[in-house]
Amino acid sequence: MQSVVMGLLAGLVGFASSFAVVLAGFAAMGASPAQAASGLTVLCALMGGLGIGLSWRFRMPVSVAWSTPGGALLAASAAPEGGFPAAVGAFLVAAGLVVAAGLFRPFARAVEAIPRPLAAAMLAGVLLDLCLAPVRAVGGIPWLALPVVGAWAVMLRLNRLWAVPAAVAVAAAAFLAGPGLPAGLGWSAPSLEFVRPDFHWGAVVGIALPLFLVTMASQNLPGLAVLRANGYAAPLGPALVATGAGSAAGALFGGQLVNLAAITAALCAGPEAHPDPARRWVAAVVAGAAYLGFALLAGTATAFAAAAPPLLIQAVAGLALLGALAGALRAALAEEATQVPAVACFLVAASGLSVAGIGAAFWGLLAGGALWWGLGAGRAPPR
Template sequence: MSEHQGTPVVAGIVTAVVGSSSSFVVVLGGLVAVGASPAQAASGLLAVYVTQALGMLWLALRHRTPLTLAWSTPGAALLLSTGVVAGGWPAAVGAFVVTGVLVVLTGLVTRLGDLIARIPTSLAQAMLAGVLVPICLEPVTGLTDSPAYVAPVVATWLVMHLVSRRWAVPVTLAVALVVVVVAAGSSVDTGDLLPSLTWTTPHWTVAAVVSIAVPLYVVTMASQNVPGVAVMASYGYSVPWRETMAVTGIGTVVGAPFGGHAINLAAITAALTAGPNAGPDRDRRWIASVSAAGTYLVLALVSSALAALVAASPGDVVQAAAGLALLGTLGASLAGALRDEDGREAAVICFLVAASGITVLGVGAAFWALVAGLVTRPLVSRSRP
């Protein structure tokens, strides 16, 4: 096998390892935050591993394009800030189903896509930034509350930025898991480390649809799907929009009863399979997507073990690692939110409402943040006559 033939395979493995290790803690934490038991959260992690891998295989093999799918990390962060809604975990699962249906409709109904496009990017980014703030504060509070556990994690993150920024988060999470194993010892539940799916019958409530489904849909579209198309275009690849929305939307609906929150077109990791790292031959880079999909399926086999380690985490060490993993996303979101001078004040209002964590009429802060931003934007716009 020539060097060129091997490069896409390696790029795909790196894509899956970096993409997974950078955010699986956030996924597990988000699912638990909206009411999942440890077993249901482990099932949800397994579900998104499998659905995104199968979706990638379908798209890459069908179109011979390095299309990369991922779970919605911003969506998982949103769940962390939302908390349990009326109806509990079954209602959250119902909201995941609604999110998937909305994604499918976006590909089929042009007007729905146009409606999402009319939401200012600055507001979507401000909402996401506000949601991320409490999570990204975890390393700060963790250093104060549990320095013995959190300090090694923070130190690793800093040192790795001097060595390799790409591997900073994966190595930091690996160190965090080592700290968990050493500190928790026999308290780690090793009873059933084999991956298994747990069915939850969806239940629909207005509060869950408004608090979870709508913000999850908006943040997934604005922070993942739309940027994902732009990343692919920057490398000269076109995304089959309708089919991709159908694949990710259906994948979300199928995975929802097993706890999967949302899958989408990758944005950040898309560059790893579509760019030069996947080899000089652009026509062969699709192999990287196939390789990434296969690696995700392998990682799915250890999803229960990962969930068990996170559940046994002492001293907020894993939460601190998750906060460090999302610092880059927070920085990008803040930059995107404040880039537009004309709507800056509205974006700040949206950010503050999202960061407040308020609940009004049983509906969480993310929804009210969007409402506040959309209502105030025309009032505080500098270009208003």
Template sequence: MLQPIIAGVIGALTGFASSFALVIAGLIAVGASPAEAASGLLILCIAQALLAGLLSWRFRLPLSFAWSTPGAAVLVAAQGVTDDYGAAIGAFLVCGVLLTITGLWPALGRAMTRIPMPIAGAMLAGILVPICIAPVTALIEQPVLSAPVIVVWLVLLRFAARWAVPAAMVVAIVGIIITGADAVAEAPLAPVLALPPPAFDAAVIISLGVPLFIVTMAGQNVPGFAVLSTLGYRDVPARAILASSGAATVLAAPFGGFALNLAAITAALMGGPDAHPDPSRRFIAPIAGGVTYIVLGLAAGAATALVTAAPPILIIAVAGLALFSALASGLVAAFEPPETRVVAAVTLLVVASGVVVAGIGSAFWGLVAGSIVMLVTHRRSPRPAASPEKKGEPS
């Protein structure tokens, strides 16, 4: 019993420490106040804990959930598209509805998992490129704070890769406390759920809600199903997972919960042999991880105070270190087929440009541009993205 509990706690600590700063930075980028950002982090922790606990217990499978890390990167990249947090919440709600429909409507689920990989991978990579450049910028602008962070990350990447990003975040936190102790001490540390009124702006929904939905599906849910399949779980209830995570997103969105999805990296920690030699006992790990997430969520106020007290470039730099592997995966998926490399290049460059046209952000225009180039240059679609059905999961 102790082994899966330990695995769940480690998985939750790793997942939280690796990307909580990106979540806060993303929410602030689309207009949230520090208190509203803390609310968003808290509700995401609670919602994914409930999802993991209820579904893992119901199906006796190690089903771990997470906030959408690529989705948080979409929020950071959308800075300048809107500073109306109510409109951002409206986009979160639309994303949740689309995720729910994907689970309830098999045809949409199949369509989403068949987005050509050159376009999906390039779209994800284009969103991540500006964030992954941040460590270089931080090293020039904030060398005293950023150099120790990068050195610790690099050393642990060699000897204990799993802990590289959490350890880098710890070093960053120490530096922030030393340089900004007064600001941290004066901030309210206890998070409170905030409920700002949502607004539905078509431009924000198209430039934020739709890309958030696409990268959550292509960048998190599909890899999550693939990880479970690799671990030997062939009969995963895909429709229940998608519909439940979508419904949870709808419920969490008014409080700042932008997107919830099946976990990928922490799924490997909580669903593999390290969690328990007996696969039938591994479902305990996500439940323990969920309890840990709730405890960590209660520290959302302190986490937000740290992030807001830090130089913004330092927080984005740590997030960039955490997203290097996701960037690499997106680039490999985008440029692997030689016949569609121009399609991938066009998509990536348009998304990475950050251009805003008619109030709609670059993620959407990159998707449009890549689709047009593919339609013009290719009669037949390239190899589609792997779907849960192809991996052995029911639809």
């Protein structure tokens, strides 16, 4: 029962704490409500199926999650030329890069060699605009946003794990008590909608590469570290190949990347899941089963998000990402000698700059990397 309860908790927290981020990303990429619902459904199905399969195969708690930083990246980016089909093409390229990282270890090591302060600064720049949404919501729709922010703050003091789910629940209650759902809106059976990919070089460079990098740096590598910290010899290569191939298949139905989980992995891999490390894989299997159940609710969640004020959904997503923003800023500015390149990367990534159809995340990494090289890594920059 201990493993079952912890697995259910991991599944609930994993879905409720970040589905708004994923939906905001789909909307920014130009997805229709039906395409967004299809993407959310296939992501839940992949998270559940891959989590169950990898945990069963390796008898260790291998938790799989969607790329929350990737969703934030999409939400902070402009829709590419070619609309959502071009975004799907970028998803496919990013998934192929994940498979390549699993098959060719030197490629994975090259990704790992990207300076951590720059990767963290790029992520922080991507997250900044969405994390400002709660402030905008309090100013624009205070009667809806203030109860949400208040519930989040109170639960943050009582139990951090439940802060964002509490904010989601209060947002739903506030919306139902105010504007209310449109007539006839209720549960709808999940359905998948095929999206023919379209490949544009601007989307490949401006979306696929940053999506791959933030997913590797902020999800896969921390997820690997969580497993190793709990004594598991994590199968990185097979996990990357499986999640990358699954992401490629899911992209055809609107999904972005899935990857090794970090936060939910800590719930399933720690002693709270079971005193015996050899039995903790059961918790990850139960979490996977919970995600399969949430796939049945993806259409309803998407319909609610489409009916609610966009600023309210963005506010919930921003609250979900505040912890990630704090961690990224802390990692970006940890070393005084590398703070200037990191700040430059952060500012460019946060600026919304778009040149030749390529988004700000790529240019931020490029600007930070140029300064890093010019000033000399590990050498204090001139004041």
